[in-house]
Structures are given as structure tokens and as C-alpha cells.
Amino acid sequence: MNEQVMTDLELSTLLEAILMASEVPLSLREILAILEEETYVESEIIRALFELEAKYRKAAGGIELVEVASGWRFQVPERFSAWVGKLFEARQQSYSTAFFETLALIAYQQPVTRGDIEAVRGVAVSGNIIKTLEDREWIKVVGRKEVPGRPMLYATTEQFLDDLNLKSLKELPALPELEALFSEVTETEEIPQLTI
Numbered sequence: 001m002n003e004q005v006m007t008d009l010e011l012s013t014l015l016e017a018i019l020m021a022s023e024v025p026l027s028l029r030e031i032l033a034i035l036e037e038e039t040y041v042e043s044e045i046i047r048a049l050f051e052l053e054a055k056y057r058k059a060a061g062g063i064e065l066v067e068v069a070s071g072w073r074f075q076v077p078e079r080f081s082a083w084v085g086k087l088f089e090a091r092q093q094s095y096s097t098a099f100f101e102t103l104a105l106i107a108y109q110q111p112v113t114r115g116d117i118e119a120v121r122g123v124a125v126s127g128n129i130i131k132t133l134e135d136r137e138w139i140k141v142v143g144r145k146e147v148p149g150r151p152m153l154y155a156t157t158e159q160f161l162d163d164l165n166l167k168s169l170k171e172l173p174a175l176p177e178l179e180a181l182f183s184e185v186t187e188t189e190e191i192p193q194l195t196i
Contacts, residue, residue: 011040011044011045011048012051012052015031015048015049016052018031018034019072019073019074024071024073025068025071025072025073025162026071026073027070027071027072028042028045028046028049028072030071031045032045049067049072052065053065053066053067060077062076062077062080063075064076064077066165067167068162068165068166068167069158069162069166069167069168070158070159070161075165095132096129098121098123098125098129099129099133102121102125102129102130102133103133103138104175105117105120106133106139106156107160107172108172110142110156111143111145112153112154112155113145113152113153113154114151114152114154136163137160138159138160138163139155139157140154140156140157156169
């Protein structure tokens with residue numbers, strides 16, 4: 001085995017160990033900080049991550065390496081979720097339709113105010129729904145709208161993307177009917193949009 005191949009194998013094994021031990025996804029920047037005293041360059045680390053991802057995908061085993069919004073993590077493949085989910089049944093919560101409607105409006109039309117959500121839904125948004133979304137770290141306040149009263153603007157978080165196994169908001173399924181409904185309700189005022 002030549003020295004370069006051995007170095008590649010060592011890096012791959014080292015990254016595998018680091019990611020297995022981490023409780024949260026690790027970004028490339030965090031991995032670089034962990035390996036700062038090593039001689040690996042960024043391009044080698046990126047290549048090794050994608051090779052590890054391919055290795056686990058090809059193996060079709062009980063774990064996979066995926067890249068989500070906040071970085072790289074090992075997880076159980078979706079095909080096993082029905083069985084693995086039973087480990088966490090006691091902790092699962094049941095959410096209302098209003099909860100999911102509110103979350104969908106924030107995810108697809110962010111940043112939005114409570115008033116924007118209420119205008120589309122036609123009913124008041126419960127403070128408990130907003131609190132639950134904030135407690136789950138799925139939404140956060142990203143600013144205030146420049147209108148009288150300066151209401152808070154809500155947007156989704158990286159935790160939301162991580163929990164849905166997404167790299168970015170672009171991976172959300174398309175909902176053209178939601179966009180049409182939202183623009184009808186708010187046609188008289190311009191809603192600032194976050195770039196995705």
C-alpha cells in the first residue's frame with residue numbers, strides 16, 4: 001500500500017470516528033477545527049466525506065452518512081424508521097392541524113409575522129403553537145417588519161432542516177397553491193423574502 005492510500009484510509013477512518021462520536025451534525029468548518037493540527041487539506045476532507053457517504057450508501061446497512069443543513073451526521077436509513085421509531089414512541093407528541101399549517105406557512109413564506117399567518121389561515125395563531133415551534137427550535141425571530149407596531153418576523157432554523165433531513169429550504173416539496181393563496185391575501189403589501 002502506498003503512503004497516499006494509507007493517508008486516505010486513515011483520514012476516512014478518523015472522520016468516521018469523529019462523526020460517530022458526535023451527538024450533533026458537524027459542519028466542514030467544525031471538522032477542520034477538530035483536525036487543525038493534522039496535515040489534511042479541506043479538499044481531502046471533502047473528498048473523504050463524499051467517499052464515506054458513498055461507502056455507506058453502497059453497503060445498504062443499518063446506518064448512513066448524510067449531509068444536512070448544519071453538517072454531516074450518521075443516521076438510521078429511512079427504510080428502518082418504522083422499527084427504530086418504536087424506541088422513541090413514549091416521547092412522540094401529537095400535533096394539531098393548526099400547528100402544521102402554521103409551520104408550513106412559516107417554512108414556505110418566511111419571514112412572516114403572526115398577522116401574515118392569521119390572514120392566510122383566517123383564525124388567530126395560538127401563542128402555544130409559536131412557543132412549541134420555538135421550543136423545538138424549528139422557528140426563530142429573525143427581525144421585525146417595518147410597519148406600525150413592528151411585529152416580529154419568524155423563519156425556520158437549521159434544526160428544522162436537520163430534523164426533516166434537508167440541506168436547504170429548496171428541498172421542501174413545492175406548494176404552488178399555498179403561494180397563490182398567500183399572494184392573494186397580501187397583494188397590497190410586499191412581504192420580504194429570505195433568499196433560499
